[in-house]
Amino acid sequence: MNDMDLCNDELLQGELNEILEENTDLITVTNTAKTISVTISPKILLQLYKALKLKVNVMALLITAHEQVLKHGLEFNSECAIGIDIKSGKEITRDVSDLDKKDTVKLVIPSNYKGKLVAIHNHPYNSPFSTRDIHTFGTMRQLHCLSIQGHSGVAYTLIKTKNTYLKGSVDKLSEVFNNMRKEEIYKDKTTIEVGEIFVQAIADKTGWIFLKGGD
Numbered sequence: 001m002n003d004m005d006l007c008n009d010e011l012l013q014g015e016l017n018e019i020l021e022e023n024t025d026l027i028t029v030t031n032t033a034k035t036i037s038v039t040i041s042p043k044i045l046l047q048l049y050k051a052l053k054l055k056v057n058v059m060a061l062l063i064t065a066h067e068q069v070l071k072h073g074l075e076f077n078s079e080c081a082i083g084i085d086i087k088s089g090k091e092i093t094r095d096v097s098d099l100d101k102k103d104t105v106k107l108v109i110p111s112n113y114k115g116k117l118v119a120i121h122n123h124p125y126n127s128p129f130s131t132r133d134i135h136t137f138g139t140m141r142q143l144h145c146l147s148i149q150g151h152s153g154v155a156y157t158l159i160k161t162k163n164t165y166l167k168g169s170v171d172k173l174s175e176v177f178n179n180m181r182k183e184e185i186y187k188d189k190t191t192i193e194v195g196e197i198f199v200q201a202i203a204d205k206t207g208w209i210f211l212k213g214g215d
């Protein structure tokens with residue numbers, strides 16, 4: 001498949017739909033208890049192509065990574081993070097955590113790595129980006145796309161469209177989020193719903209693209 005000649009959205013959308021159809025077995029993860037479909041959508045893939053020029057073969061690797069972190073999460077009830085080079089599709093980093101020890105995954109990249117990275121990790125409780133995730137995404141220059149795969153099948157994605165970075169600490173972000181949760185207008189919303197509004201507000205300020213799987 002020649003992905004260099006794709007020049008209009010409709011053509012690309014057709015290609016992406018094909019990739020998704022070819023990979024149906026990759027985007028449905030089965031374990032003994034339940035079958036979960038990973039909901040990374042053609043719309044997310046289209047944005048990845050537009051903003052980052054992500055090649056179709058790298059998109060297929062990204063879908064596989066969604067499957068892998070979900071499989072890991074369901075099997076071990078812990079988090080797994082995978083970082084992939086945007087250009088080559090090569091795996092640059094992988095980390096797993098022990099959820100029982102309240103451990104979280106870290107994206108550790110080689111000090112000499114100068115490329116652009118897309119990274120993905122799972123969230124067992126289907127929450128959107130944590131303040132630590134947002135901080136990592138906002139401060140790591142090599143990181144251009146960060147995705148979350150929830151164990152229910154939901155997926156969230158952040159994409160940098162330009163070089164916008166965050167200043168400030170995780171604590172400051174958490175403080176802003178906690179204050180937001182206390183606001184009257186959010187009192188009937190769940191933590192996940194307020195989390196989505198919080199991430200969207202940051203995305204609006206920074207110019208990042210924030211997408212939810214299935215959109």
Ligand SMILES: [Zn+2]
Pocket residue numbers: 121123129130133148
């Ligand atoms: Zn996270």
